[in-house]
Amino acid sequence: MQKHTFTISLFAGIFLLTVLAQFGVINQYLVSVIMLMGVNIILSTSLNLVNGYMGEFSCGHGGFMCVGAYVSSVVTVLCFSKNHILGAPLLPPSLALLAFPLALAAGAAVAAVAGLVVAIPSFKTRGDYLAIITLAANYIVISAIDNMEIIGGPRGFMGMNATVNGMEGLLDIPWMLLWVLSGTVFTVWLLRRFVSSTLGKGVPAIAQDEIAAEIMSVDTNRMKLIAFMLSSGLAGLAGGLFAHILGYVNPHSFDIMKSTEVMVMVYLGGMGSLSGATLSAILFTVLLEVLRPLEIWKWVVIPLLLILLMQFRPEGIMGNKELSDLFPKLKKYYSFK
Amino acid sequence: MPLLEAKGLTRRFGGLIAVNDFNIELGEREMVALIGPNGAGKTTVFNLVSGFYQPSEGAITINGRDTRGMRPHQVTSLGVARTFQGIRLWGEMTVLDNIRVSQHYRAGYSLLDCFLRTKKYMIREKEIERVAWELLEAMELKEYALELPRNLSYGLQRRVEIARAMSLKPSLLLLDEPAAGLNSADVEGLIKLVRWIHDTFPVTIWMIEHQMKVVMSLCTRIKVVDFGATIADGTPEEIQNNPAVIKAYLGDDTI
Amino acid sequence: MEFFQHILNALQFGSFYALIALGYTLVYGVLRLINFAHGDIFMVGAYIAYFVAVLLLGGEGMHGLGLSPALTLAITVPVTMILTSLVGVTLERTMYRPLRRKGADRLYVVITALMAGLMLENGNLALLGASRKSFPELMEKVVWTFGGVSVTNLKVVVIVAAIVVFVLLEFIVTKTKIGMAMRGISYDKFAIPLMGIPLDTIIVVTFILGSSMAGLAGILYAMSYPILEPYMGALIGWKAFIAAVVGGIGDIRGAIVGGFLLGFIEIGVVAVFPSTLRDLFAFSVLLGILWLKPTGLFGVAQTTKI
Numbered sequence: 001m002q003k004h005t006f007t008i009s010l011f012a013g014i015f016l017l018t019v020l021a022q023f024g025v026i027n028q029y030l031v032s033v034i035m036l037m038g039v040n041i042i043l044s045t046s047l048n049l050v051n052g053y054m055g056e057f058s059c060g061h062g063g064f065m066c067v068g069a070y071v072s073s074v075v076t077v078l079c080f081s082k083n084h085i086l087g088a089p090l091l092p093p094s095l096a097l098l099a100f101p102l103a104l105a106a107g108a109a110v111a112a113v114a115g116l117v118v119a120i121p122s123f124k125t126r127g128d129y130l131a132i133i134t135l136a137a138n139y140i141v142i143s144a145i146d147n148m149e150i151i152g153g154p155r156g157f158m159g160m161n162a163t164v165n166g167m168e169g170l171l172d173i174p175w176m177l178l179w180v181l182s183g184t185v186f187t188v189w190l191l192r193r194f195v196s197s198t199l200g201k202g203v204p205a206i207a208q209d210e211i212a213a214e215i216m217s218v219d220t221n222r223m224k225l226i227a228f229m230l231s232s233g234l235a236g237l238a239g240g241l242f243a244h245i246l247g248y249v250n251p252h253s254f255d256i257m258k259s260t261e262v263m264v265m266v267y268l269g270g271m272g273s274l275s276g277a278t279l280s281a282i283l284f285t286v287l288l289e290v291l292r293p294l295e296i297w298k299w300v301v302i303p304l305l306l307i308l309l310m311q312f313r314p315e316g317i318m319g320n321k322e323l324s325d326l327f328p329k330l331k332k333y334y335s336f337k
Numbered sequence: 338m339p340l341l342e343a344k345g346l347t348r349r350f351g352g353l354i355a356v357n358d359f360n361i362e363l364g365e366r367e368m369v370a371l372i373g374p375n376g377a378g379k380t381t382v383f384n385l386v387s388g389f390y391q392p393s394e395g396a397i398t399i400n401g402r403d404t405r406g407m408r409p410h411q412v413t414s415l416g417v418a419r420t421f422q423g424i425r426l427w428g429e430m431t432v433l434d435n436i437r438v439s440q441h442y443r444a445g446y447s448l449l450d451c452f453l454r455t456k457k458y459m460i461r462e463k464e465i466e467r468v469a470w471e472l473l474e475a476m477e478l479k480e481y482a483l484e485l486p487r488n489l490s491y492g493l494q495r496r497v498e499i500a501r502a503m504s505l506k507p508s509l510l511l512l513d514e515p516a517a518g519l520n521s522a523d524v525e526g527l528i529k530l531v532r533w534i535h536d537t538f539p540v541t542i543w544m545i546e547h548q549m550k551v552v553m554s555l556c557t558r559i560k561v562v563d564f565g566a567t568i569a570d571g572t573p574e575e576i577q578n579n580p581a582v583i584k585a586y587l588g589d590d591t592i
Numbered sequence: 593m594e595f596f597q598h599i600l601n602a603l604q605f606g607s608f609y610a611l612i613a614l615g616y617t618l619v620y621g622v623l624r625l626i627n628f629a630h631g632d633i634f635m636v637g638a639y640i641a642y643f644v645a646v647l648l649l650g651g652e653g654m655h656g657l658g659l660s661p662a663l664t665l666a667i668t669v670p671v672t673m674i675l676t677s678l679v680g681v682t683l684e685r686t687m688y689r690p691l692r693r694k695g696a697d698r699l700y701v702v703i704t705a706l707m708a709g710l711m712l713e714n715g716n717l718a719l720l721g722a723s724r725k726s727f728p729e730l731m732e733k734v735v736w737t738f739g740g741v742s743v744t745n746l747k748v749v750v751i752v753a754a755i756v757v758f759v760l761l762e763f764i765v766t767k768t769k770i771g772m773a774m775r776g777i778s779y780d781k782f783a784i785p786l787m788g789i790p791l792d793t794i795i796v797v798t799f800i801l802g803s804s805m806a807g808l809a810g811i812l813y814a815m816s817y818p819i820l821e822p823y824m825g826a827l828i829g830w831k832a833f834i835a836a837v838v839g840g841i842g843d844i845r846g847a848i849v850g851g852f853l854l855g856f857i858e859i860g861v862v863a864v865f866p867s868t869l870r871d872l873f874a875f876s877v878l879l880g881i882l883w884l885k886p887t888g889l890f891g892v893a894q895t896t897k898i
Contacts, residue, residue, distance in 0.1 A: 057699065117879070125886030128626055132837045135830065136879040143872040153868075190452055197451045197458070198465050201438045205427050212425040215387055217413040217442035217505060226448060256830065260706060267703055272429075299714035303707035310707075311690060314700040320429065 002332055014181045021174040031177055033289055035245050038180035039238045040281035042187045044265035045274055046234035051263065052271030052320070053195060054227050055207030057131040058118065060138030061235050062258030064111045066251060067141060068236020069243040072107030073160050074151060076100065076244070081162035085150060089162070096166025100179070103163075104240040111236020112229040114141070119228035123221050126210075138259055145251040156250035160243055180241050187234050192274055194230065203227050204272065264306055269316050276318030283317075338401050340365050340541050341386065341417075341509055345395035348381055355381040357565040359395070363509065368535055368542045370552040372576075373562040374585060379545045380422060382562070383511050387419050388412030399509065414442040418507035420498045422514050422545075426486040432497050433482040436469040439504045469504060475537075476500045476530070492523035496530065503534065510534070512544035516551045528554055561585065596741045598863050599856075604747050604816070606855025607754035611809035612832035613839070613847035614761060615680075615802030621842035622774050622798045626702050629683055629709035631829010633803050636712055637676040637810025638820050642725050644668045644675075649728050665730040672811050673804040680803025681796055683708050689792065709826075716822040727818035750812050757805055758848050765844060770797055778842065831874070838878050840891030849889060854878070 017034065020026045026034075043061060050058045077083050079091045079099055091099060117137045122130055146154045167175040194200040202223045205213040214220045243249045261284075269280030291298040309316070324330045339362040346359040356378045363369060371379050384390045386397055388409040397404045399415045427435055444465065450458040473479045478493070478500055486494055495515060502510055515531070516524050528551055535542055535555075546552050552559060552573070559576045561569040563585040569576055576582055612634050619627040648657050648664040659667070687704050734745040765771035773794045777784050785791050813828075814820060835854040839846025854874060861873040882888070 057702070121883050121886060125882075128620075128624075128841065129837060129882065129886050129888070129891075131626070132834055133879060133882050136834055136875045136882070139830070139871060139875045140879065143869075143875065147868050147872060193452055193454065194448075198437050198440065198444050198462060199446070199448070199451050201430070201434055202441055204430060205438045208427040208429055209425050211389070212421070212427065213438070214409045215389065215413060215419060216439040216501065217410045218438065219408075219410050219441070221408075256826070260710070263703070263706070296714055296718045300711050300718055303710040303714075306707045307687060307704050307711075310696070310700045310704045311687075314691075314696050 005332075006330075010185065014178070014185070017181065018174060018178055021177055031174060032245070033285060035177055035180045035241075037282055037285040038184040039242045039245070040262075040265060040285050041184045041278050042234055042238040042241070043262045044269060044277040044281040044284075045188055045191050046231045046238070047262050048266050048269070048271065048274065048277040049191060049195070049203065049227050050231045051266050052273065052277070053203045053207065054224070055204075055271075056122070056126060057128070058134040058228075058231070059131055059256070059259050059263060060118070060134035060136075060141075061231075061262045062254040062256065063134075063138035063141035064114055064232035064235035065239035065242070065258065066145065066249075066254030067114045067239065068104075068107035068111040068233075069239030069249050069254065070107075070145060070151065070157065070251075071110045071236070072103040072240030073157055073243045073249055075103040075106050076163040077157070077159040079103070079163070080166050081159040083159055093162070093166030093169055096163045097170055097175075100163055100167060100244075104179075104183070104237055107240035108233045108236040111239065112233030114236075115229040115232030116225075118232070119225050122224045122228060135256070138254075138256055142251045142255050154251065156248055158248040160249075161247040164244060164247070176241075176245055180245065183237055183241050187237065188274060188278060190234075191230075194226075195274070207272075264302070267316055268306065268309065270318035270320060271316065272320035273316075273318040273322055275323040276316055276321075280317055339363060340367075340400060341543075342398045343382075343386065343395065344397075346382070346385060346392050346397065347394040348378075348385055348390060349393045354565050356385065356562075359562070359565075359567060361560060363541050363543060365508070366535070366539060366541055367558065368531075368556050369544075369558045369560065370556040371543065371545050371560050371562065372547070372552060373568075377562045378565040379562060380513060381565075383419060383513055383545065386412075387417055387511060410442065413505060416506070416508035417511065418502035418505040418509070419511035420495075420502050420513055420515060422517065424486075424491075424494045424498055426494060426498055426501065428485065428487040430485070431483050432478060432486060432489075433469055433473065435486060435497060435501050436472060436504045437465055439501045440465045440468060442505075472500055472504050476503070492519055492526065495519065495523075495527065499530065499534070503538065503540075506538075507540055510540050510542045512542065512546070514545050514547065516546055516548045524548065524551065527551065531555055594863075598859050600741065600743060600747060602856040602859035603751045603852065604855070605858060606852035607750045608809055608813055608828065608851075609832045609835045609854045610754050610848045610851025611757060611805050611812075612829060613836035613851045614757065614844065615806045616833050616836040617839075617841050617844060617847040618761070618774075618798050618802040618805075620836070621844075622777050622795060623688075623701075624698060624778065625688065626705065626833070627683075627802070628702065628706040628833075629712060630802065630806060631825040631827075631832065632709040632712040633676060633680055633683075633825070634806040634810050634813075634829055635716070635820075635822065635825025636679050637672060637803075637807035638727075638814040638824065639716065639720075639725070639810075640675045640679075640807065641668055641672040641811040641814050642727055642820055644671050645728050645730060649730075661728075661730045661732070664728075668730065669808070669811060673807040676807025676810065677800040677803040679712075680799040680806070684796060684799045689795075709829075713822050713826065720822070722821075725820040727814040727820060729818070730815060746812075746816055750816065753808065753812060754848075754851075757808065758844065761801065761805075761844050764801070770794065774798055834875070834878050838881050838888050840888030843888075843890040846888055846890035 021031045043065065047058065047061045050056050078086055080089050080093055080096055082089060118134050121133050151157045164176055202213060202218040205218055206220055206223055210220060265280045265284050266277060268284060269276030291301060294301060341363040343359060343361045346356055348356040359382055371382065373379055385392050388404055388407050391405065399417060402415055404412050444461055446458045446461050473482050476496060478497060481489060481493065486497055516527055519527060531542060532555060534540065556573065559571065559573055560567060561576060561582050568581045568585055569579045615630050616627060619625055645664055645668045648659045648667060649661065650658050687708055688701055691701050691704060731746060736743050765774060773784065773789045777791065777794060831854060832851065835850035836847045838853065839850025857874050857877050858870050861870050
């Protein structure tokens with residue numbers, strides 16, 4: 001029983017948050033901050049797989065997030081909202097609850113395929129050159145969408161609220177909060193299972209010595225493919241959630257600045273630590289909110305903080321340790337098989 | 338059928354011929370040395386056999402399988418394991434994990450199994466873990482299982498590297514200068530360890546080694562290369578008295 | 593005739609990219625550091641040029657010294673180059689060097705550079721506000737027409753400046769002692785001090801060279817497109833960086849070739865397609881080149897020995 005404490009309290013926490021939001025105990029602002037936190041956790045843990053565990057320097061995470069956001073948004077808008085592409089919605093709003101996770105999955109799947117753009121060159125090249133490829137990939141995604149007039153081009157794309165309204169029409173609870181929290185738990189759970197398996201440990205083996213990994217029977221190309229596609233797919237999931245939280249997307253919300261934000265979270269938390277990436281995503285979201293009164297100075301203070309971090313604790317908050325390594329007693333309260 | 342057969346193996350880097358028409362046949366459970374002066378192309382031969390380089394000419398077969406065009410991990414799964422001249426352990430992973438990751442090729446479960454923790458996954462992981470602990474126990478490394486390799490002494494790191502290679506359950510083990518950088522006590526330990534491995538496991542051992550003590554006390558056959566070409570091949574006694582070998586090592590300086 | 597007009601435009605654009613790419617490539621060649629702040633150093637250069645020019649010339653609500661445009665230009669160029677290189681050296685001294693001293697991983701330096709760039713961009717925005725600055729005219733526009741192709745004097749100056757800088761840098765790096773030391777550091781950072789070469793001095797010189805080129809590019813860019821805004825360095829900087837990598841980062845010829853190549857691709861796309869497709873095509877072509885030749889056109893693959 002004791003080892004399920006963590007799982008139980010996790011689900012209890014999600015339930016509690018939803019109930020509190022439902023009855024207005026926590027206000028809309030707080031709910032949206034919590035949702036943003038969830039999206040950021042997905043982004044930072046998924047990028048950590050590539051930049052932390054695999055030791056690559058991907059700086060185009062925003063691009064994959066963008067792919068997921070647009071694909072899932074286009075799917076839900078076509079299905080549930082009056083649009084200028086097909087006109088009337090394809091499905092009745094009562095199906096929204098069923099279709100929404102499928103739309104998210106579609107966004108994640110297409111983003112994972114987009115990850116191939118980076119994964120395939122990674123077979124031959126790594127380090128700085130691969131970093132540029134990720135950077136170029138990010139720009140290509142943004143400018144491709146800029147040029148797609150049918151989905152709004154640089155003006156952005158909207159209409160996702162119809163889906164959220166459809167879900168709320170069935171049962172009036174804060175659905176998006178529930179989806180974001182579930183998506184977050186799903187992501188961390190998936191990544192945790194992957195990196196703790198013998199299969200997944202091939203990824204840090206590549207980071208630490210790629211030649212030794214290949215010669216010790218690790219199929220390095222396959223591992224890179226898995227790592228990049230898993231990472232970009234989860235970024236796509238984050239994008240889909242993000243788009244439906246806001247109800248509006250613009251290609252330039254996913255530009256290099258977004259990718260930089262995610263990188264900040266990864267390096268703040270510590271490379272190769274899922275609990276570090278989770279903590280730093282929470283911390284970073286809170287920091288952004290706390291520093292909001294500073295307006296533009298916020299973006300002078302945050303880089304400065306990270307520069308100081310690099311000088312004095314470059315390994316990030318957690319290094320490559322997990323919470324359970326620092327506090328072994330925690331292990332009693334959960335079991336990740 | 339020989340375990341390993343290399344025929345007319347040649348490898349050129351630009352204009353440089355690193356290995357020239359190299360031939361060898363290794364049978365089961367043999368213990369053979371490859372010696373020669375520095376830069377003679379010994380490590381290149383190992384790199385060719387383990388699939389890290391592709392031969393410019395010639396072919397390698399392992400258990401009758403032609404390895405041309407294979408990637409190193411595919412060659413490894415045919416039963417070829419190796420160690421490196423400079424130790425190449427994964428420094429940020431525990432010794433136990435080092436041994437676990439090397440069993441990648443026989444993990445035998447899919448990504449989906451890994452996510453869903455299927456029965457297959459549980460069985461395979463348990464098996465990998467069991468093999469790893471057994472091996473660590475047998476190689477007297479059990480007490481270091483949860484240490485990071487970089488915190489271990491050089492001699493122990495060598496031992497871990499050999500253990501990691503053995504976790505692949507190879508039929509051919511390539512040791513690239515296993516005694517390099519070891520003190521004389523560690524060298525004694527290494528000789529014992531290699532002999533023990535050879536006696537315990539059904540494995541052919543092929544080593545590059547400069548310390549004649551190691552070579553002479555372990556190997557039954559020695560192959561000598563210089564400038565990429567084979568200059569002698571025979572038993573330790575034959576090699577010791579071979580004029581070509583003496584010339585390669587000491588120079589041609591008739592008094 | 594239109595064709596030659598496009599070629600001239602491509603050369604002009606390529607010159608800007610090349611000048612900025614040179615800064616990336618110099619620092620990378622010596623330190624193996626992607627100086628992500630470099631694009632923003634270019635932006636700072638343009639702003640410095642603006643303030644120096646306005647101060648000397650007057651205008652924009654400032655009295656200034658009331659110098660003639662020609663004299664202003666003559667003073668602005670060296671002063672901007674010096675002040676911009678001070679910015680580059682400050683970054684090196686306050687951020688990169690302490691990390692290097694600690695023996696920190698290269699990655700931490702890269703992140704620091706990225707953050708320093710953000711600080712420059714947003715610090716500028718916070719200090720000067722979002723209003724755009726318009727750069728005063730320092731050179732009277734002269735248009736020469738040769739059989740239907742018109743060239744402004746400014747365009748010629750930009751292209752000539754890029755070529756002169758290239759020749760100068762190529763000379764410094766291959767022929768002078770300091771250049772040899774720079775190349776030496778890229779091979780072995782630890783052996784260089786043992787040879788009696790002052791490592792830090794060489795690195796500072798590298799930053800001076802790279803940043804002053806960015807300053808020069810800043811002036812020329814501001815003269816050609818006289819609207820300044822804090823984020824102007826970001827996109828052009830990233831593009832120039834990718835150009836440097838496509839050429840083969842660490843190689844001066846590579847930076848020039850990559851820069852001009854990017855200029856030609858962009859102008860070529862705009863000549864045929866709507867201009868909104870420019871970035872998409874440019875980045876796709878560059879990505880394609882990197883797929884086929886991962887170390888860039890002039891780059892040498894690093895071989896791993898085992």
